[in-house]
């Protein structure tokens with residue numbers, strides 16, 4: 001690890017949480033230099049929904065390269081891009097009756113968010129955009145202005161402007177209707193909130209701690225946007241591509257956002273690729289007005305096409321995700337009941353679930369202990385209080401159960417350690433009350 005600690009900038013992050021050198025990977029398994037195995041419940045922060053080195057995706061990209069397929073093509077037309085668009089139209093858009101045009105942006109998620117913002121502002125002629133508390137949309141300046149987390153915001157060095165943060169679903173607890181609050185702010189022309197170009201939302205907040213908007217909340221948000229002629233942007237960079245159980249995270253809410261951003265697992269193979277979907281009438285770009293050298297990662301197009309053909313031609317994959325999601329939920333609820341001392345709560349949707357800890361420090365200790373035991377898992381949330389499970393959607397059930405077992409063991413170990421030192425969680429709770437609350 002010496003060269004990483006000595007030469008790599010202090011900005012490095014995940015390498016600190018998982019200080020070992022990984023050298024190979026297969027589906028949900030990572031192997032380090034010493035040959036030790038780790039189960040991967042991080043999956044590239046949701047970039048590896050189909051696991052590491054999926055054999056079919058890997059074969060497609062190797063064959064493409066052996067045939068001297070175009071690797072870099074700016075945004076010129078290539079066979080790889082044509083086949084991706086054909087597959088995306090036929091198997092993703094059409095079956096869902098979605099009518100969108102596709103903008104290929106630079107390869108990272110934040111590139112797609114920046115393009116979506118420009119598009120919304122240019123279409124409406126308005127500056128303001130509404131984002132939500134605990135939202136995460138990337139760290140380039142436009143996206144950073146939307147992002148809630150202070151840790152990222154304070155590094156900006158300039159004013160982050162033209163964004164108003166509204167309360168996300170459940171922000172003030174279950175009893176406070178945050179859509180009604182937003183409605184009032186928009187309807188009252190003396191609220192001080194300028195009519196926004198767009199409202200950007202994650203249906204489940206990935207980095208923000210797995211806060212989950214109900215389908216009804218999303219429906220009402222969409223209706224609100226329609227009423228005030230505000231564009232609705234769903235940032236599906238982390239929650240999309242099957243993570244919550246359907247290809248898009250908004251499908252079950254029955255809404256049709258004006259703009260959608262996709263990235264992370266879009267290529268299916270961990271290769272960088274992003275895009276913006278927009279309703280056709282919003283496509284007011286002039287040729288080349290927004291660009292980027294790496295809008296044509298053809299290797300990513302090839303694996304993205306394979307992933308669509310392999311996973312999204314019918315409902316089978318979605319059903320498998322639902323089964324695994326049920327299994328995860330059951331195990332997490334068991335842990336909530338088993339460790340009342342930790343004051344746990346289960347949260348999330350699909351294979352994007354986690355445990356909220358009363359004391360954020362315990363969540364951190366649990367992920368460290370999990371790493372020792374051979375499980376890669378991270379925290380999220382404003383104080384890192386949520387242990388977030390993001391296993392590959394393709395994880396073998398046996399591996400999934402093994403990983404859940406390791407997580408349970410890690411919690412047991414942390415709980416025991418604190419009991420020995422007679423330290424209680426931040427809000428001391430008697431076990432019986434904690435159990436009742438967890439069940440409620």
Ligand SMILES: *Cc1c(COP(=O)(O)O)cnc(C)c1O
Nearest residue numbers: 108109110136137138206237238
């Ligand atoms: C990761 C993420 C982004 C930013 O993607 P990058 O590739 O890191 O720029 C934006 N929005 C959401 C919801 C994300 O999870």
